[in-house]
Amino acid sequence: MKAARDLSASVLPLSLEGVGYAVGGKPLLSDITLRIEAGQRLVVMGANGAGKSLFLRLCHGLIDPTTGRRRWASGEARAEAQAMVFQRPVLLRRSVAANIDYPLTLKGLPRTARHETVAHTLDRFGLNALAGRPARLLSGGEQQRLALARAWAMRPQVLFLDEPSSALDPSATRIIEEMVAQFSDEGITIVMTTHDLGQARRLGEQVAFLHRGRLIEHRSAAEFFAGPQTPEARAFLAGDLIW
Amino acid sequence: MIHTRRFILSAASGLALIATLPAAAQEFITVASTTSTENSGLFGHILPLFQEETGIAVRVVSQGTGQALETGRRGDADVVFVHARAQEEAFVADGYGVQRVDVMYNDFVLVGPGDDPAGLRDAADARAAMAAIAGAGAAFASRGDDSGTHVAEMALWAAAGLAPAGGWYLATGSGMGATLNTAAQVPAYALTDRGTWLSFENRGDLELVFEGDPMLFNPYGIILVNPERHPHVKAAPGQAFIDWIISDAGQAAIASFTVGGEQLFFPGAD
Amino acid sequence: MDGPFATAFSLIASGDPALMQIIGLSLRVTLSAVVIACAVGLPLGAALALARFPGRGAVIVVFNALMGLPPVVAGLIVYLMLSRSGPLGSLALLFTPTAMVIAQTLLILPIVVSLTRSVVEDLWAEYREQLLSLGAGRLRAVPTLLWDGRVSLLTGVLAGFGRASAEVGAVLIVGGNIAGHTRTMTTAITLETARGNLGLAVALGIILMALTLTLNAAAWGAGQWARGRLG
Numbered sequence: 001m002k003a004a005r006d007l008s009a010s011v012l013p014l015s016l017e018g019v020g021y022a023v024g025g026k027p028l029l030s031d032i033t034l035r036i037e038a039g040q041r042l043v044v045m046g047a048n049g050a051g052k053s054l055f056l057r058l059c060h061g062l063i064d065p066t067t068g069r070r071r072w073a074s075g076e077a078r079a080e081a082q083a084m085v086f087q088r089p090v091l092l093r094r095s096v097a098a099n100i101d102y103p104l105t106l107k108g109l110p111r112t113a114r115h116e117t118v119a120h121t122l123d124r125f126g127l128n129a130l131a132g133r134p135a136r137l138l139s140g141g142e143q144q145r146l147a148l149a150r151a152w153a154m155r156p157q158v159l160f161l162d163e164p165s166s167a168l169d170p171s172a173t174r175i176i177e178e179m180v181a182q183f184s185d186e187g188i189t190i191v192m193t194t195h196d197l198g199q200a201r202r203l204g205e206q207v208a209f210l211h212r213g214r215l216i217e218h219r220s221a222a223e224f225f226a227g228p229q230t231p232e233a234r235a236f237l238a239g240d241l242i243w
Numbered sequence: 244m245i246h247t248r249r250f251i252l253s254a255a256s257g258l259a260l261i262a263t264l265p266a267a268a269q270e271f272i273t274v275a276s277t278t279s280t281e282n283s284g285l286f287g288h289i290l291p292l293f294q295e296e297t298g299i300a301v302r303v304v305s306q307g308t309g310q311a312l313e314t315g316r317r318g319d320a321d322v323v324f325v326h327a328r329a330q331e332e333a334f335v336a337d338g339y340g341v342q343r344v345d346v347m348y349n350d351f352v353l354v355g356p357g358d359d360p361a362g363l364r365d366a367a368d369a370r371a372a373m374a375a376i377a378g379a380g381a382a383f384a385s386r387g388d389d390s391g392t393h394v395a396e397m398a399l400w401a402a403a404g405l406a407p408a409g410g411w412y413l414a415t416g417s418g419m420g421a422t423l424n425t426a427a428q429v430p431a432y433a434l435t436d437r438g439t440w441l442s443f444e445n446r447g448d449l450e451l452v453f454e455g456d457p458m459l460f461n462p463y464g465i466i467l468v469n470p471e472r473h474p475h476v477k478a479a480p481g482q483a484f485i486d487w488i489i490s491d492a493g494q495a496a497i498a499s500f501t502v503g504g505e506q507l508f509f510p511g512a513d
Numbered sequence: 514m515d516g517p518f519a520t521a522f523s524l525i526a527s528g529d530p531a532l533m534q535i536i537g538l539s540l541r542v543t544l545s546a547v548v549i550a551c552a553v554g555l556p557l558g559a560a561l562a563l564a565r566f567p568g569r570g571a572v573i574v575v576f577n578a579l580m581g582l583p584p585v586v587a588g589l590i591v592y593l594m595l596s597r598s599g600p601l602g603s604l605a606l607l608f609t610p611t612a613m614v615i616a617q618t619l620l621i622l623p624i625v626v627s628l629t630r631s632v633v634e635d636l637w638a639e640y641r642e643q644l645l646s647l648g649a650g651r652l653r654a655v656p657t658l659l660w661d662g663r664v665s666l667l668t669g670v671l672a673g674f675g676r677a678s679a680e681v682g683a684v685l686i687v688g689g690n691i692a693g694h695t696r697t698m699t700t701a702i703t704l705e706t707a708r709g710n711l712g713l714a715v716a717l718g719i720i721l722m723a724l725t726l727t728l729n730a731a732a733w734g735a736g737q738w739a740r741g742r743l744g
């Protein structure tokens with residue numbers, strides 16, 4: 001149903017140009033200009049309500065900007081080579097293997113290619129033993145692993161993750177972080193939100209700091225953690241309440 | 244997707260169920276008749292004899308006389324077989340039926356509580372019996388449904404010079420069986436055809452308390468629905484049924500139908 | 514005298530062909546109506562859950578209200594449509610099992626549509642972002658949501674089956690309760706009651722309830738099994 005895509009062509013960078021998002025005249029994101037380059041690991045930080053999740057959804061194409069422009073280098077309105085993992089993944093009421101198969105079917109992949117990809121994905125993430133299990137009955141950590149595996153099977157060039165481990169215990173969190181790091185090593189661009197400073201330090205190469213729907217800092221992680229430029233970011237890192 | 248396909252497949256195979264519903268392979272006619280004939284079991288007795296002789300199946304829709312005539316008027320039956328002479332004659336006069344033919348008769352009887360509070364057992368005639376019920380204000384269960392029995396009942400009240408009304412007069416608006424069930428519960432008097440009464444099992448305290456007046460004569464007529472009005476009417480097999488039922492064979496079949504050793508219907512064809 | 518249970522049991526045990534024919538017809542008519550109502554009602558209910566159009570609220574209210582449509586009225590409508598003097602008279606369907614299927618479908622459809630809409634609407638609230646992210650548009654989401662809501666939807670389908678198998682008003686009017694042709698369990702019960710054969714009527718009622726009970730037990734078991742297996 002879709003023409004075979006040229007895997008070598010990059011959909012990145014993704015450029016946001018003066019992007020804003022308002023609901024009922026109330027601006028939730030304002031005037032964000034940012035380029036997400038291929039291969040980077042960008043961590044989006046900010047207090048609760050700063051607009052982090054909304055920012056990810058806007059990049060991913062679940063919502064469209066009400067002002068400004070969002071442009072993929074491929075020229076697509078919504079790049080196909082992307083995936084997103086949510087804080088609480090929605091797994092379909094079917095087996096683990098069928099959950100991985102589902103988006104591949106949507107992409108119109110032929111049956112044999114799907115079988116191969118599913119088998120490879122199960123193998124790659126150590127899910128073989130769970131392949132026939134109903135996805136909804138997995139533990140929280142296993143569910144998030146499956147969500148990441150499902151996203152990976154879609155062959156994304158960029159993967160968005162919204163607080164992927166905030167509901168998980170430390171050992172499950174470690175597994176998720178290792179998976180994200182591996183994806184990054186494979187060349188997948190990572191954009192993730194987290195409120196966990198430790199996680200941001202471990203995974204972030206770049207940091208985007210949002211405050212009340214505005215992007216007020218966007219720097220390398222090393223620079224950001226060494227000394228934020230804005231008082232809001234300084235207060236955030238110090239653990240103060242900011243608003 | 245596998246699951247969706249399975250889903251659609253099962254839906255489709257379910258739809259195929261309908262295709263297996265019995266097809267009308269055999270020649271048949273539809274007869275709109277009254278609950279009294281069906282409930283008494285008369286049709287169960289005579290129709291197999293007719294089918295054996297002619298190969299024509301008869302599908303009986305049993306309704307009240309009013310509804311049966313309406314079914315005929317709408318062209319939804321080929322033959323109507325009812326018991327309300329005036330309405331039947333109007334049906335033919337209005338062009339819905341070809342001709343009314345006498346088939347048989349039974350009679351109406353009055354049933355009521357065994358202790359007979361209105362004293363119907365001593366009534367001189369049907370008029371007096373009706374007047375006694377109204378005079379005593381004894382409970383009376385009426386069909387109230389425009390059926391042949393109801394029409395006969397209203398004619399009796401009129402003959403007695405009464406217009407029944409009041410708490411004692413219960414219009415059930417139901418079939419004969421349901422009305423008898425009600426009468427048995429109250430208990431109340433009721434006018435019923437003898438056939439339904441004889442085959443009715445849930446009598447409770449009810450007993451036959453009045454019978455025999457010529458006014459209670461209950462003739463059944465049969466009418467072919469007019470094919471000029473409704474061209475789809477199966478005139479030939481319909482007429483075959485009418486011809487058979489008034490033939491010697493048909494009349495003998497009616498006479499041979501008994502319940503508990505009692506004959507319910509009496510041949511009445513000319 | 515024999516109790517109605519004993520009568521019911523001996524009726525079944527006797528294997529009376531007339532009784533078997535009545536049971537078979539009842540099941541065929543009702544199951545056919547359920548299948549048609551599902552084939553139409555599941556996609557329609559799902560579409561109603563996902564689509565946004567002017568007058569949507571009114572449509573939802575109408576379907577909810579139609580769940581209370583009296584069977585007699587449904588029967589009367591179908592009767593007037595299928596009568597020789599009605600718009601579809603030439604089809605010669607009145608007093609046939611097909612007419613009963615149509616009437617029962619009319620009774621079940623609102624239940625299936627309303628329940629599907631409610632189940633799919635709730636699921637869509639939960640699944641919307643994830644499905645859009647995975648690449649499923651609204652249209653493609655319909656079968657996915659129906660499949661994932663299958664256990665809840667089964668309840669609605671069973672409610673529809675219950676309503677259809679229990680009703681007598683509609684099938685009596687459009688079927689005519691013709692012996693051997695359109696006589697179902699419920700119209701037979703009505704007839705036996707009218708005859709004063711209350712014992713036989715209750716026995717038939719017991720058989721009908723036993724069938725309904727068996728079907729519900731099977732569906733409940735399947736639902737529990739699916740819940741355990743599929744979460």
